[in-house]
Each structure stands twice: as C-alpha cells, then as structure tokens.
Amino acid sequence: MESQQVSFRVAKDDLAHAVTWVARSLPNRVTQPVLRAIVITADDNGLEFAGFDYEVSTKVRISAEVIEPGRIAVAGKLIAEITNTLPNKPVEISLDGSKVELRCGSSRFELPQIPLDDYPQLPTLPEVTGSIDPQLFTRATTQVASAAGKDDTLPMLTGVNMEITGRRLRLVATDRFRLAVRNLEWKPVSESITAKLLIPAKTLLENARSVDPHLTDPVELAVGTGDEVGADGLFGVHAENRETTTRLLDAEFPNIQPLLPKVHNAIATVEIAPLQEAIRRVSLVTERNSQIRMRFTAEELTLSAGGSDAGHAEETLPCAFRGRDEMVIAFNPAYLKDGLSVIDTDRVVFGFVESSRPAILLPEPEELPEQTEDGTYATPDTDFLYLLMPVRLPG
Amino acid sequence: MESQQVSFRVAKDDLAHAVTWVARSLPNRVTQPVLRAIVITADDNGLEFAGFDYEVSTKVRISAEVIEPGRIAVAGKLIAEITNTLPNKPVEISLDGSKVELRCGSSRFELPQIPLDDYPQLPTLPEVTGSIDPQLFTRATTQVASAAGKDDTLPMLTGVNMEITGRRLRLVATDRFRLAVRNLEWKPVSESITAKLLIPAKTLLENARSVDPHLTDPVELAVGTGDEVGADGLFGVHAENRETTTRLLDAEFPNIQPLLPKVHNAIATVEIAPLQEAIRRVSLVTERNSQIRMRFTAEELTLSAGGSDAGHAEETLPCAFRGRDEMVIAFNPAYLKDGLSVIDTDRVVFGFVESSRPAILLPEPEELPEQTEDGTYATPDTDFLYLLMPVRLPG
Numbered sequence: 079m080e081s082q083q084v085s086f087r088v089a090k091d092d093l094a095h096a097v098t099w100v101a102r103s104l105p106n107r108v109t110q111p112v113l114r115a116i117v118i119t120a121d122d123n124g125l126e127f128a129g130f131d132y133e134v135s136t137k138v139r140i141s142a143e144v145i146e147p148g149r150i151a152v153a154g155k156l157i158a159e160i161t162n163t164l165p166n167k168p169v170e171i172s173l174d175g176s177k178v179e180l181r182c183g184s185s186r187f188e189l190p191q192i193p194l195d196d197y198p199q200l201p202t203l204p205e206v207t208g209s210i211d212p213q214l215f216t217r218a219t220t221q222v223a224s225a226a227g228k229d230d231t232l233p234m235l236t237g238v239n240m241e242i243t244g245r246r247l248r249l250v251a252t253d254r255f256r257l258a259v260r261n262l263e264w265k266p267v268s269e270s271i272t273a274k275l276l277i278p279a280k281t282l283l284e285n286a287r288s289v290d291p292h293l294t295d296p297v298e299l300a301v302g303t304g305d306e307v308g309a310d311g312l313f314g315v316h317a318e319n320r321e322t323t324t325r326l327l328d329a330e331f332p333n334i335q336p337l338l339p340k341v342h343n344a345i346a347t348v349e350i351a352p353l354q355e356a357i358r359r360v361s362l363v364t365e366r367n368s369q370i371r372m373r374f375t376a377e378e379l380t381l382s383a384g385g386s387d388a389g390h391a392e393e394t395l396p397c398a399f400r401g402r403d404e405m406v407i408a409f410n411p412a413y414l415k416d417g418l419s420v421i422d423t424d425r426v427v428f429g430f431v432e433s434s435r436p437a438i439l440l441p442e443p444e445e446l447p448e449q450t451e452d453g454t455y456a457t458p459d460t461d462f463l464y465l466l467m468p469v470r471l472p473g
Numbered sequence: 474m475e476s477q478q479v480s481f482r483v484a485k486d487d488l489a490h491a492v493t494w495v496a497r498s499l500p501n502r503v504t505q506p507v508l509r510a511i512v513i514t515a516d517d518n519g520l521e522f523a524g525f526d527y528e529v530s531t532k533v534r535i536s537a538e539v540i541e542p543g544r545i546a547v548a549g550k551l552i553a554e555i556t557n558t559l560p561n562k563p564v565e566i567s568l569d570g571s572k573v574e575l576r577c578g579s580s581r582f583e584l585p586q587i588p589l590d591d592y593p594q595l596p597t598l599p600e601v602t603g604s605i606d607p608q609l610f611t612r613a614t615t616q617v618a619s620a621a622g623k624d625d626t627l628p629m630l631t632g633v634n635m636e637i638t639g640r641r642l643r644l645v646a647t648d649r650f651r652l653a654v655r656n657l658e659w660k661p662v663s664e665s666i667t668a669k670l671l672i673p674a675k676t677l678l679e680n681a682r683s684v685d686p687h688l689t690d691p692v693e694l695a696v697g698t699g700d701e702v703g704a705d706g707l708f709g710v711h712a713e714n715r716e717t718t719t720r721l722l723d724a725e726f727p728n729i730q731p732l733l734p735k736v737h738n739a740i741a742t743v744e745i746a747p748l749q750e751a752i753r754r755v756s757l758v759t760e761r762n763s764q765i766r767m768r769f770t771a772e773e774l775t776l777s778a779g780g781s782d783a784g785h786a787e788e789t790l791p792c793a794f795r796g797r798d799e800m801v802i803a804f805n806p807a808y809l810k811d812g813l814s815v816i817d818t819d820r821v822v823f824g825f826v827e828s829s830r831p832a833i834l835l836p837e838p839e840e841l842p843e844q845t846e847d848g849t850y851a852t853p854d855t856d857f858l859y860l861l862m863p864v865r866l867p868g
Contacts, residue, residue: 156757156784163754185754188785359558359580362551389551390583 084148085172086120090182092140093169094161099288099320100129100136101158103281115192116154117200118171120144129154130200134281137200137321145172151192152178160187201323203314205303207242207273208266209296212289212317218249218260219286221420221462226279227253234329237276240313244269250334251279256413257334257465258420265296273307276327285315285322293318338465339438341454342429344401346374347442350418350426356381356393357418361411363389369408369469374399374428383411401455407433408469417464429457433471439464479543480567481515485577487535488564489556494683494715495524495531496553498676510587511549512595513566515539524549525595529676532595532716540567546587547573555582596718598709600698602637602668603661604691607684607712613644613655614681616815616857621674622648629724632671635708639664645729646674651808652729652860653815660691668702671722680710680717688713733860734833736849737824739796741769742837745813745821751776751788752813756806758784764803764864769794769823778806796850802828803864812859824852828866834859 100116108114108131119126124141150173160180161169167183173191180187219238227235241248249260289297300314300323301307314323360370363384370383379397384390399405407430418426423441430437443458450456457463495511503509503526514521519536545568555575556564562578568586575582614633622630636643644655684692695709695718696702709718755765758779765778774792779785794800802825813821818836825832838853845851852858 153784159757160754160786163750163757165750184789185751186787187758188779190782190784355558355560356580359555362554362558363582384583387585389548389585391555392581394579 083146083173084118084120084150085145085170086125086142087145087168087170088125088140088142090161090164090166090169092142094158094164096125096127096138096140097154097158097161099138100127101154102288103131103134103136103284103322104129104154105131110196112151112192112194112196114153114155115151115194115197116157117149117151117194117197119149121147128200130198132198133278133325135201135321135323139319148173149194150178151194151197152189153192157189160189201310201312203316203321203323204300204310204312205306206267206298206300206314206316207271207303207307208264209298210247210262210264212293212295212297213291214262215297215299216286216289216291217422218247218262219282222249222251222258222260223279223283223286224251224416224420225253225256225258225464226251229253233327234276234331236279237327237329237331238279238282239331240273240275240277242266242271242273242275244271250331252332252334252465255410255467256417257337258417259334259338259463259465261461264299267303271303271307273301274331275301275308275313276329276331277313278324278327281322281324282313285317285324288320289317337436338463339429339431339436339457341450341456342401342431342438343454344374344399344405344430345446345455346379346397346399346405346428346430347425347446348379348395348397348428349424350421351424352395353379353426354415354418356395357411357415360384360391360393363391364411368411369471370411370414371406371408371471374405374407375403401430401449401453405430405433406471407437408471409437409466410469413466417466420464421462427458427460429455433468436465436467439466478541478568479513479515479545480540480565481520481537482540482563482565483520483535483537485556485559485561485564487537489553489559491520491522491533491535492549492553492556494533495522496549497683498526498529498531498679498717499524499549500526505591507546507587507589507591509548509550510546510589510592511552512544512546512589512592514544516542523595525593527593528673528720530595530716530718534714543568544589545573546589546592547584548587552584596705596707598711598716598718599695599705599707600701601662601693601695601709601711602666602698602702603659604693605642605657605659607688607690607692608686609657610692610694611681611684611686612817613642613657614677617644617646617653617655618674618678618681619646619811619815620648620651620653620859621646624648628722629671629726631674632722632724632726633674633677634726635668635670635672637661637666637668637670639666645726647727647729647860650805650862651812652732653812654729654733654858654860656856659694662698666698666702668696669726670696670703670708671724671726672708673719673722676717676719677708680712680719683715684712732831733858734824734826734831734852736845736851737796737826737833738849739769739794739800739825740841740850741774741792741794741800741823741825742820742841743774743790743792743823744819745816746819747790748774748821749810749813751790752806752810755779755786755788758786759806763806764866765806765809766801766803766866769800769802770798796825796844796848800825800828801866802832803866804832804861805864808861812861815859816857822853824850828863831860831862834861
C-alpha cells in the first residue's frame with residue numbers, strides 16, 4: 079500500500095547530489111523497466127533515495143522539508159539530468175494523481191510515476207564489520223583494481239579479493255598479466271574476525287571513487303560479524319549519508335602466493351614521472367599492445383620501441399641498477415603504465431629474476447635491501463606490490 | 474631530385490604548432506599513403522610544412538636554424554603526436570640514409586621517410602582578392618556555418634555561399650531546415666570586384682577556427698582578381714604564417730531571396746541566456762529531434778515539451794511580444810539552440826508570419842520597427858539573420 083499523497087521541498091544541490099549518485103549505478107539497459115527507478119521515501123527524518131539492479135543497491139539520505147510523507151518512484155537518469163539543469167532554487171516535488179510534479183523557479187516538470195508493486199525488496203546492509211580511513215580506502219582500492227580482469231568469462235579475475243585477518247586487510251587483483259597486492263590496516267569490530275571476500279572490482283572502484291575526498295569520518299565496511307560473516311553474500315559500504323551493497327562473486331580466487339618471487343637477482347630504482355613521460359613517447363611508435371623494451375645498466379635505463387619499418391624510438395633515463403651488469407626485459411606499455419600510475423613514491427623499485435620471469439614494481443622503501451651472500455635481494459617490505467609479466471623479446 | 478642531406482634545429486613549441494596544424498587537416502583514412510605525409514622544406518628562410526589531400530592544402534612557415542637545406546616527408550599525424558609529447562628543448566631533425574632522425578633531450582626517434590616521387594603538386598594560393606579583420610572573419614564564418622548541411626548527397630547545401638560585391642561580403646548557408654545570412658564589410662583589392670563562391674562549410678569553419686584569436690594583422694582571402702576571379706576553382710586563406718587552399722564546390726547554390734519573409738505579423742524579444750537554459754531543461758523530456766512548443770503572449774513566453782506519457786516540461790520566461798494576442802509555434806530544439814548560440818546580442822528578436830511559416834531570429838537592433846498601417850512589421854536591419862522552419866504542432 080503506497081501513500082497517495084507525497085510532497086516535499088528540498089535544496090537543489092542536495093537533491094542533485096543524491097539523485098546523480100544513485101542514478102550513476104542504475105543500469106543503462108534494463109531487462110525490467112522498474113529497475114530504471116529511483117525510489118524516493120519521504121518521512122519525518124527527510125528523504126531517502128534508493129536504486130537497485132539485483133547486483134548493486136545504493137541508498138542516500140538527505141534532509142528536506144517533508145510536507146506529506148510517502149513513497150514514489152521516477153525514472154532515475156531522467157530526474158538526475160533534470161535536477162542538474164535546474165536553477166539554484168528550492169525544488170518542490172509532489173505526487174499529483176499518477177504524475178510526479180517537480181517545480182523549481184519558473185520550471186515545472188511532470189514525470190510519470192513508476193509503479194512500485196513490482197519493485198524488488200532492497201537488501202539491507204550486513205552488520206558493520208569494521209571501519210577504515212576514507213582516503214586510505216579510496217587509494218588502496220584504486221591501486222589494486224587497476225590489475226583486475228575485465229573478461230566476464232573469467233569471473234574470478236574480475237574481482238578484488240579481500241582477506242580480513244583481525245586488524246589486517248589484504249586486497250589482491252589479477253588479470254593473469256599483472257597482479258596487484260595491497261596490505262593495509264583497518265579497525266575491525268572484533269580483533270578475531272577473519273574473512274575472504276571476492277568483490278566485483280568495478281563496483282568496489284565505484285564505491286571508492288564516490289567517497290567524498292574531504293570526508294573525515296571513517297568508512298564502514300559491512301559483511302557481518304561473528305558467525306554471520308559473509309552470510310548474506312553481500313559486501314556493504316557506509317560512507318557519510320550513503321550506503322551501498324554489492325553481491326559477492328561466487329568464485330574461488332586463485333592462490334597467488336606461489337607467483338610472488340621471494341628473491342631477485344637484480345633491482346633498479348627509477349624516478350617515476352620522467353619514466354612515464356618517456357614511456358608515453360616511445361609508445362607512439364608501437365603497434366597497439368605491442369612491447370616496449372627496457373635495458374638497465376649500472377646508471378642508465380634505455381627504453382626503446384618499434385621496429386625499423388614503422389619507426390623506432392629510444393629514450394635514456396638515469397637509474398640505479400644493482401645485481402647484474404645489465405638486464406634487458408620487455409613489457410606491454412599499457413600494463414607498465416598502469417603499475418607506475420598507482421605507486422605513490424617519487425621513485426619505483428623494480429625487482430628482476432630474469433628477462434622471462436615476472437618482475438615486481440614497488441614504492442621506494444626507506445632502505446633498499448642489501449645483496450645477500452648468494453648474490454640475490456629480498457623483496458623490500460612495502461605495503462603495495464605490482465607483479466608484471468614480461469613479453470617475449472624479439473629474436 | 475631530392476636533396477640527400479637535410480638537417481635543421483627548431484624550437485619545440487614552434488615545431489609543435491606547425492605540425493599539429495598541418496596534421497589536423499590531413500585525412501584520417503587515405504587512399505594514397507603518400508597523402509599521410511607532412512612535407513618539410515628547409516631553406517635559407519627557415520622551414521615550410523605542407524599537407525594536401527587533393528581538396529585542402531595547408532602550408533605554414535616557421536623560422537629555424539637550417540644546417541643543410543632540403544626536402545623530406547614523414548607521417549604527419551605521427552610526427553605531430555611525437556612533437557606534442559617532447560620536453561621543451563630544441564629539436565634536431567636530420568635525414569640519415571632513408572630514415573628521418575628526430576632528437577630532443579634524451580629522446581631519439583627514427584621515422585621512415587615517405588618518398589616524395591608520387592607526391593602531388595601543391596596548389597598555389599590564388600591572387601589575393603581582399604583582406605578582412607581576423608575576429609570578424611572567424612565570427613561571421615561560425616555564425617553561418619552552423620546552418621550548413623552535412624549530407625554529402627546534397628553537395629550544394631554543404632557549402633557556405635560567399636557573395637562578393639565590392640566592399641560587401643555576404644555569407645549564406647542552409648540545410649533546408651534553417652538558413653543563416655551574414656552581411657559584412659571587407660577590404661577588396663578592387664572596389665569593382667564581384668564573385669560568387671561556394672566554399673565547403675567544414676573547411677571554411679576549420680580555417681576560421683585556426684585563426685589565432687589574438688591576431689591583429691588582417692586575414693587575406695584569395696580567389697584571384699580581375700578576369701582571374703575563381704579561375705582556379707580554389708578559395709585561399711592567408712593568415713599570419715599560414716596558407717590554406719580549398720577546392721570550391723562545383724554546384725549551384727539555391728536562390729534564397731524568396732524564402733526570406735519581408736514583413737512579420739508579430740515580433741518578440743527574449744533574453745537569450747535564460748531562454749537557452751530553459752530550452753536545455755525542457756528538451757530533456759523530448760524524444761530525439763522532437764519539438765518544443767513556444768507560446769508567446771504580451772509579456773510571457775511559455776516553453777513546453779513532451780507528452781503525457783513520457784513526461785512533460787514547462788517553463789515560463791518574460792518576453793516582449795507585439796502584433797498579436799498570442800502566437801503558438803513549435804521548433805526542433807537543436808536547430809533553435811544553434812540559432813540562439815550564434816546571436817551576439819543579449820536579447821534575440823523573433824519575427825513571425827504565422828505558426829506554419831518560417832520564423833526569423835535576429836540580434837536585437839538599436840530600435841525595433843514600428844507597426845505599419847497594415848498591422849505588420851518590417852524586418853529590422855541587422856547584419857545577421859537566422860531563418861528557422863517550424864515543425865507541425867500536435868493535433
């Protein structure tokens with residue numbers, strides 16, 4: 079039974095932020111037209127806007143002057159578009175028969191009401207499992223999600239694997255060509271909590287990106303507590319006035335531990351900004367997804383790309399290289415750029431086993447490891463690691 | 474016979490501006506690979522960069538330190554991309570066997586030389602016919618080109634018709650749904666010159682947009698003088714260090730004079746900025762290319778769009794309307810927006826005959842015409858006119 083009278087007045091900017099955010103996670107093409115809806119609930123506490131497509135649910139609360147409480151639904155992307163073009167004046171929304179009327183200044187819109195009879199039950203946020211610094215959540219998610227797969231035929235690789243062990247969180251993603259690992263701390267509600275969750279990378283990244291960069295309150299992550307961890311098959315995020323839930327991927331994430339090299343035969347450090355510039359330039363003569371070659375010597379890194387037919391490019395950069403006289407290795411330039419773009423220090427550390435084996439990229443630690451007696455280097459202890467498969471060198 | 478030794482040094486920004494500009498008019502897909510080339514000529518006066526696709530030719534001169542004069546050609550879009558990513562250091566380009574070598578800072582590129590044997594003869598600029606203020610040229614072209622057709626099966630409508638009568642220039646374009654006319658003054662080399670030219674709108678607009686907005690020297694237009702006017706079938710523009718030629722369209726532009734209403738039964742003036750905002754909002758509930766309706770009464774303009782099913786929008790705006798009690802007329806919102814966006818005054822003047830006949834849009838003149846004894850209004854004397862076909866009102 080829906081109320082037949084709904085009426086409220088709300089500040090234009092508050093309305094615009096709320097509907098824009100909910101509309102963004104609504105699907106572009108829907109199998110059920112009702113899923114195009116934003117459901118607006120007006121009650122004594124203000125307004126709640128909600129959207130759901132059976133995978134992702136979003137909910138945001140804002141304050142408003144509610145004249146008649148009730149519940150209505152309208153096409154989400156349309157009301158978001160309309161609201162964003164309105165002048166900065168109070169917006170009045172009310173139900174008028176089967177139409178939703180929106181007034182603002184000299185503008186008046188009549189939008190068809192979407193019947194709520196077929197609208198699915200919105201999932202509720204699982205019990206809050208712990209909280210995390212908002213900027214850290216955004217940054218760590220962005221770092222790892224860059225390595226996740228986009229191929230839906232390999233669903234386990236389209237997720238970010240989150241491993242919770244008390245105060246430690248570990249995020250991992252891989253598309254088989256590169257792998258990103260981020261270790262970080264958070265505040266669990268119980269120190270004894272352990273969980274493994276495979277969260278769709280795309281949604282997690284959207285969650286992280288929609289966190290207000292100036293937010294100071296911690297972000298709450300919710301997968302349940304005690305025996306209820308993961309019981310709903312949902313991952314929930316609560317940041318400020320916003321809540322989202324995402325259905326977990328029902329797949330086994332591969333065991334990545336054996337893939338990580340424990341020791342390196344050579345290590346190099348290079349300043350990231352000029353390296354990115356150089357990669358960008360030499361990539362111009364590569365064919366799509368083709369390789370760029372890196373030749374490390376004691377103090378110089380030479381990048382090269384292209385062949386003799388299509389053009390050839392070469393760049394030299396200073397570097398610090400130890401462990402071998404030289405190392406020649408080739409990478410997919412896009413994957414290399416992805417890795418460099420999520421390392422936060424000024425310089426990157428490369429660790430090499432040999433040209434045909436995966437290399438690691440790390441943020442520069444306080445101290446580089448010393449060469450051990452057998453001539454190798456241990457992996458420096460950093461909170462982020464990007465493993466990158468090389469491509470075969472020509473000839 | 475091409476020189477086998479070419480070598481020069483040039484400032485990075487000068488090179489980037491020159492090759493970017495020439496590359497922009499090179500075709501994306503070429504039937505003859507040689508047309509991908511930028512031809513670089515190094516001589517005692519510096520460098521000349523040229524491109525040509527049999528329709529449009531471009532040529533730009535810049536100063537440089539020429540060590541060995543000569544002529545080379547390289548892939549235009551590639552050298553433009555490369556140059557735009559280079560650090561801000563001098564660039565050295567030289568011919569090395571069959572390769573063109575480009576060095577800048579620690580970057581080195583080898584680009585295949587494109588053989589010049591098959592390269593077509595570049596057209597020469599016709600004799601300069603007159604000159605025009607650069608900002609006026611850009612503005613007038615932009616105003617008129619918005620109404621030109623994009624349908625290549627109606628080639629005469631894809632052009633801007635330029636009519637020269639001594640000191641007067643008249644630019645006209647139409648796609649049958651709207652028509653734009655701009656009258657302006659220029660400085661012909663001879664007061665007795667007359668000519669009619671049909672210039673491809675797309676190229677003329679590119680010419681106009683590439684004129685440096687801070688340029689103070691007049692732009693020279695070239696179609697020949699005396700008996701030679703139009704003899705080459707080319708339209709040439711010379712602005713600063715740049716020259717372009719465009720092949721004229723070989724088609725008859727329709728006679729537009731009978732289309733222009735001489736008198737109006739009603740006129741209205743409306744402030745443009747709020748009208749554009751209102752159109753933008755009500756358009757959100759229209760289907761693609763559908764209509765928005767305008768109802769003018771003495772002091773109020775009501776815009777509306779949409780039907781009862783898909784949503785409905787209404788906006789009211791102040792206006793000054795004379796000649797009738799009311800006028801209801803409907804337009805394609807995109808064409809209406811195009812017209813409003815090229816009118817330079819704060820308010821637009823609408824002139825109406827009746828709902829089913831084309832309306833005119835004009836910049837607001839110093840004085841509006843008075844109603845004549847037969848109850849009509851003459852067209853105010855303005856330098857720009859936009860004629861817009863109405864769409865049929867529902868029911």
